Amino acid sequence: DQQVKQNSPSLSVQEGRISILNCDYTNSMFDYFLWYKKYPAEGPTFLISISSIKDKNEDGRFTVFLNKSAKHLSLHIVPSQPGDSAVYFCAASYWGGTSYGKLTFGQGTILTVHP
């Protein structure tokens, strides 16, 4: 039972254009969502997060949008840079007794930004 899904295994964009990474979830108890970026042989690095009480959060070139009714979130990167090339993971969590320390991750999307 995969509660967080990233249906696009890979995405390729040109430098300077927008990258849009998508994520769907099924567990309506999730109330906090995060995006992580990961390079091979390294741990995930936190990028940006959003609480379920918001529908948008921005941080520099990164914006996350949350559509609770559709159980969908997306990460927009504008403009995309070659250094953004990495695997991007969507993760979700909620506050409750069975969720201590637990992030539920999607399978990841490999982003490649071409110069």
Add this chain to the structure above:
Amino acid sequence: KAGVTQTPRYLIKTRGQQVTLSCSPISGHRSVSWYQQTPGQGLQFLFEYFSETQRNKGNFPGRFSGRQFSNSRSEMNVSTLELGDSALYLCASSVDSTNYGYTFGSGTRLTVV
């Protein structure tokens, strides 16, 4: 400040052996979580410790265990290793799991042969 430190970075073990991995969290962080990353299953939650107590556990067999010490350092142990245990094991720490501010280490790459 220093990040989350995991040792060793790489490890090769034989089927049937046991292994212990170590994680030193960021100073002041009391929550430590462990994850297994494999190509087929992605990042899977193993367990979480806070103040030396296991508060949460994922769906892994009893061969996977862990502990946390009074200085918040954590270890995880895998006994009777199987080929399928080959993975990147990641540790993450947070001041407290209520703030979702988890910082990950670089991981330990375990290969079982």
